[in-house]
Amino acid sequence: MNYTGFASLYDYLMADAPYAGWLEFVKESVQGQPLHGLKFIDIGCGTGELLLLMLKQGMNGTGLDLSPEMLTIARAKAEEEGFSPLLIEADMTNLPELDEYDLVTVFCDSLNYLRSVDDVQLAFAGFAKQLKKDGLLLFDVHSEYKVNEEFVGQTFADADEDVSYIWNSFSGEEPNSVEHELSFFAKTESGHYERTDELHVQKTFSINQYCTWLEHAGFKVESITADFTQNEPTDKSERIFFKAIKL
Structure with a gap:
């Protein structure tokens, strides 16, 4: 899904989205590392709301999305705030050779748009290639519930x-x-x-399936939590958060 007609309405309709919660998850996940200068790529960045929040923390970021319309809006918003991040139009299942990052983020259930096992595995392999050794992959997905x-x-x-x-x-x-x-x-x-x-x-897929595919892609799963808390998922959790480390 490239959000072609949706792009101009996206920010209006996502006005109550928990961007601050995703940012807090990033802060908690880096475990006290200084955010300033931390090199990251936000995959499925959309119109750049979270990307901008992370840039305002002094992080060094790149945004990637399948939708050129979304990226056009993201660029205008970034320039208005005095930022000029690299923005890349690409499919997360076929990532170009970019750079080595400290952090890869894939939030707002972007990964749930991948509907086959092969596509999820291709995405995880691509994320691993973007990360330095011991770099972090942070993402969330809708639960089966x-x-x-x-x-x-x-x-x-x-x-x-x-x-x-x-x-x-x-x-x-x-x-x-x-x-x-x-x-x-x-x-x-x-x-x-x-x-x-x-x-x-x-x-979506089961937590065990995501863990297996992460391990096959060269990650160690560090934590699995739910619904913007530090709690483990239950059978009625709605959003599952993964923190994985590249080995």
Whole structure:
């Protein structure tokens, strides 16, 4: 999913996203290392909200996303704040040779857009190639509970003067997958509303599967927590966080 029509609405609709929580997870995960100068790449950076928060900590960052529209917005926002990070349009399953980073981040369930075992394994192998020895990979995914109990069969909607949406979620064709059918109605300068339709398909896997694939890619799984806490996942956790170290 490249968010082609969604890019211009993304920040509006993600206004309440827990970016501060992801930043805090990064801070906790580096275990007291100075953030200033820490070299990172944020994969699936979208419009750059988290990327900017990390840059403001003095970190040295690169952003990568599949959507050129998202990256255009990210660049404008970064320049407005006085930053000029390298922004790269690429697929996380086929990463170009970039640099050696201290940290790779993949947040906001970006990894859930990879729907095959091969794609997840290719992504993990690519992440490993971007990291220095003992570098960190931090990412989160939707849990199986979240996909099957909190998404499938649900309808979400919001009506606002400028942007309204209807979001229906259906069971995907594969186990632990979900299809999100979204319709957005955005007010134009003329006062009319323009409709944009998107289909987003996400899939998740078990914690054990992610751990096995990480180990095969040359990582040691350091911790697995849930829902922006230090707690281990339960059978009703919604978002699973992984911290892995490149061996």
